[in-house]
Amino acid sequence: MTDAFAFTVAARDGKARAGAIAGPRGMVRTPAFMPVGTGATVKAMFPEDVAAAGADIILANTYHLMLRPGAERIAKLGGLHRFMHWDKPILTDSGGYQVMSLAKLRRIDEDGVTFQSHIDGATLTLTPERAIEVQCLLGADIQMVLDECTPFPATREEADASLEMSLRWARRCKTAFSGHGGPGQALFGIVQGSVYPELREKSAQALIETGFDGYAIGGLAVGEGQAAMLDMVEVTAAILPQERPRYLMGVGTPDDLLLAIAHGIDMFDCVMPTRSGRHCQAFTWGGKLNLRNARYADDATPLDPESSCPAAQYERAYLHHLVKSGETLGAMLLSYANVQFYQELMARAREAIEQGGFAKFSETVRRRYADANNDAG
């Protein structure tokens, strides 16, 4: 434990790297996958099971929490960690992405975003300063700058204008954070630039000049396809400083994660393990299963014989019965098993990197996740 935010790379294998982020609330082993706890809960999971699954850090959504139950209320109740019974690190996004995707009547200008709550229609404004204030009220360990997630597709000119405003907002966030951020708390910049390599470079360079504790790559996994996404990851990661963590936002499938780790990405978040768990899908070491499939009705095999997750020890026939019957326990068990699978995937990736065998490990897992081996969604 340390009071300062610190990132160390312990091993490299090609461009892939294994290390750790230290901070006052404990160590985050990297590559790290952050389960998403949108509304102060990783859906359908007890917080102690999220920790037992191996998660060192979770992501919470600023947009949702500022609307309900409200950041000031959470602060008064002792902060987000205490509120949601999670004492390890929390990363919060800035709220910008969800304002664009969920809120009604958005108006973006240089000052920030004015929008209507999708819950009660109240008119609210999110500025760079307010985004930091809210994240500080929540008590987030890693905070994100407010940016505009450039819509896809965007022309070069649109993408350029968008990233320029995001850069100005990033600087305002840094100023606000300097006044409000607590000891050991960190602020990450976010690289934008759509699918234009020169814009990604420009955005990254400008953020590095401003100086952040870590750098995220945003505006991807929004419809550009895996190849374009990985191109942008490669271009951007090559520029980002070696001594800072790199975070690919909102990604992804096991295949995406392994390919991005190979480009030097250290952190990920995605709703996939929990959302899939609520939709009858299981990530296992043998591939992806759809438990609604009738083939599992009499299958006495444990969900994932290769996993050490308690939830993965349940037999497929029972899980099939639960999901067919719409029983909550089905979503509970599959969410737990999926979150743990993602953590085990990161643990094995770290181990492979340390042993210099990442490429082989990645190839083996990716082959198991090739479409032909998986149930139709």
Add this chain to the structure above:
Amino acid sequence: MTDAFAFTVAARDGKARAGAIAGPRGMVRTPAFMPVGTGATVKAMFPEDVAAAGADIILANTYHLMLRPGAERIAKLGGLHRFMHWDKPILTDSGGYQVMSLAKLRRIDEDGVTFQSHIDGATLTLTPERAIEVQCLLGADIQMVLDECTPFPATREEADASLEMSLRWARRCKTAFSGHGGPGQALFGIVQGSVYPELREKSAQALIETGFDGYAIGGLAVGEGQAAMLDMVEVTAAILPQERPRYLMGVGTPDDLLLAIAHGIDMFDCVMPTRSGRHCQAFTWGGKLNLRNARYADDATPLDPESSCPAAQYERAYLHHLVKSGETLGAMLLSYANVQFYQELMARAREAIEQGGFAKFSETVRRRYADANNDAG
């Protein structure tokens, strides 16, 4: 542990009694409350938490399981205990009650009930012999005779005819069970007779003559009101043999349970703790709370400071947030806390009986559950 089914009364306090049912799958401390696991799951709970909450036994519904996933399938998969990861005793009802309340196009005659599945419309027949066969396929430790739960209200003549058929079915069940029941498994008879004391006496006497391992009181909590219910419980319990467990089916509120224990009831089942948990209601040692109530939005008090349940340690403000947001974790935590409250209620009742202070204990708890102290539903 013993291979035989055995019931012992260890302490008495007035007509209330504390004891234990022993059997090959472990001890059931009485008075016992059985959480309901309708579809092979106590809704929204991990089976290990049901055990951690203090439950020695659960109830599973024959009707639901014979329709989905099917009793033969469960038997092939190793029986219900293994299927649902619950290695303690299970009591199954006969399926009769749910056939009457859920199935379509019912036809009752002397042979049994013909009905259409509410799930897929298939036509099925439930006879006394099939009810026992299904419960044996499931591997239930305590099985119930098939009976007709006499509808309420019923004339004396209707109630009499109904209980007479139930008595003939009970004898057929006993014959079937003699051929199929495994070692340590038990069969309970069910007293009917609507709200007519002389019919309750007649039903009880006839069942005692046939001879069962335990006796249930059925056909109550169907609209007759608490006073009439307790009158029937008192009349019936007075006749039932001292050396057999007495089970009041489908009851009820903490108030109902305490009043029935005072009449010598040993076992209960009810969906109330889990169903209420899914509907934002919490049973606590301070009374019943409705967590949707806005008064809890800023309440940093634990759900139930007097409970040792892990789920009851969560703050009311957080639970309010979860239920307002429709988060599954709200139902998970409230179901767990409620199931444990019911188990703690039984544990304290047993202790009070052993110490000769049951009347005072009952009065104290019932006062806390008086309407004025509770949130509106």
